[in-house]
Amino acid sequence: MAKRAAFEIAGQTIEPGNRATVALDIGRLYTHTHLELVAEVIHGRKDGPVLLVCAAIHGDELNGVEICRQLMKRQALERLRGTLIIVPVVNIFGFLHHSRYMPDRRDLNRCFPGSERGSMGARFANCFVKEVLHKSSHVIDLHTGAVHRSNLPQVRANLDDPVVRQMAESFGAPVMLNAALRDGSLRGCADDAGIPLILYEAGEALRFNDYAIKTGLAGVINVMRDLQMLPPVRRKNKILCEEARTSGWVRAELDGTCRFIAQLGQRVKVGDQLATIASPFSPQEQSVLAPWAGIIIGRNNIPLVNEGDALFHVARFETLGGAERSVEAFRETLGDTEYAFDQTEALPENSG
Numbered sequence: 560m561a562k563r564a565a566f567e568i569a570g571q572t573i574e575p576g577n578r579a580t581v582a583l584d585i586g587r588l589y590t591h592t593h594l595e596l597v598a599e600v601i602h603g604r605k606d607g608p609v610l611l612v613c614a615a616i617h618g619d620e621l622n623g624v625e626i627c628r629q630l631m632k633r634q635a636l637e638r639l640r641g642t643l644i645i646v647p648v649v650n651i652f653g654f655l656h657h658s659r660y661m662p663d664r665r666d667l668n669r670c671f672p673g674s675e676r677g678s679m680g681a682r683f684a685n686c687f688v689k690e691v692l693h694k695s696s697h698v699i700d701l702h703t704g705a706v707h708r709s710n711l712p713q714v715r716a717n718l719d720d721p722v723v724r725q726m727a728e729s730f731g732a733p734v735m736l737n738a739a740l741r742d743g744s745l746r747g748c749a750d751d752a753g754i755p756l757i758l759y760e761a762g763e764a765l766r767f768n769d770y771a772i773k774t775g776l777a778g779v780i781n782v783m784r785d786l787q788m789l790p791p792v793r794r795k796n797k798i799l800c801e802e803a804r805t806s807g808w809v810r811a812e813l814d815g816t817c818r819f820i821a822q823l824g825q826r827v828k829v830g831d832q833l834a835t836i837a838s839p840f841s842p843q844e845q846s847v848l849a850p851w852a853g854i855i856i857g858r859n860n861i862p863l864v865n866e867g868d869a870l871f872h873v874a875r876f877e878t879l880g881g882a883e884r885s886v887e888a889f890r891e892t893l894g895d896t897e898y899a900f901d902q903t904e905a906l907p908e909n910s911g
Contacts, residue, residue: 578601586679601639603641608641610641610643610786614700615648616702618648618651622767626779630645663679670743672688699726700759704857707859708860710857717750718737730778736802736856806853809870814838814865819870821833821858822855827849829851829852830849833849
């Protein structure tokens, strides 16, 4: 049998059965500080897919960073088929500054495919696409909710693509959402290049959530097994993913302080009370009611709200009972429901 070819990336050559840390110099700030894109590349001895796992395109989304770190130390990677590219922090500037954005306040996930002569975000995106994305055959992009917003573990993808759907189903999150492609996003860029990509969302920005991390790590490994990059195992409890074709945000109809009642993962019916909003200077309060039936997959966490603020993200399912059973099975697998969905651990002060 012929020896597998070496893997070429960013000017480095990685022989079969080896791994290497690759650093790409993207540019410099006005302080002459270098910004680098760092990837860990594991090149298996046997042929297989080239899977890219990346996190922190938004620099304040940290659960994916920890998922990547834990993935890199898995002993099972010694038996890897194909090639695994892990980029724990795409937006290193935002990561260092606890920020979602690039130095010019651009959202990196609206800069793809980028350009060589554009803004810092455009040049970062251009380098990532040419040197990393186009080397890949499949992609898992790891995200969390925004600041003060928590997401139920979920996969967002173009579920009309059969390869993408298979990846989403094998990941094993309780909910998969058929989400439209957005201009400038990594997902849209990958779709244009014919590279199947799924996006995992769980938890809240600037917070670690053990259950979001545990679910994400298991999901990545599940996809790798489904792609035959790792040896298969028999699952004791397979979580069925329920598909949502549409979703929407329930918004505040007035200003005030909000007392949240409904929780992540909760099934709601039309007219169910989700929260109450009151003026801090009045005993009067107004109920926030569910305008449609569904499962809560995202929730605001800050009780100070203005009229129009998004409060609850509710997904609609063709079979709501099946979605509820999927979420319940997920809860039972993880353990403590309340901790799993509604509480987070603050990032330690010295964790960078």
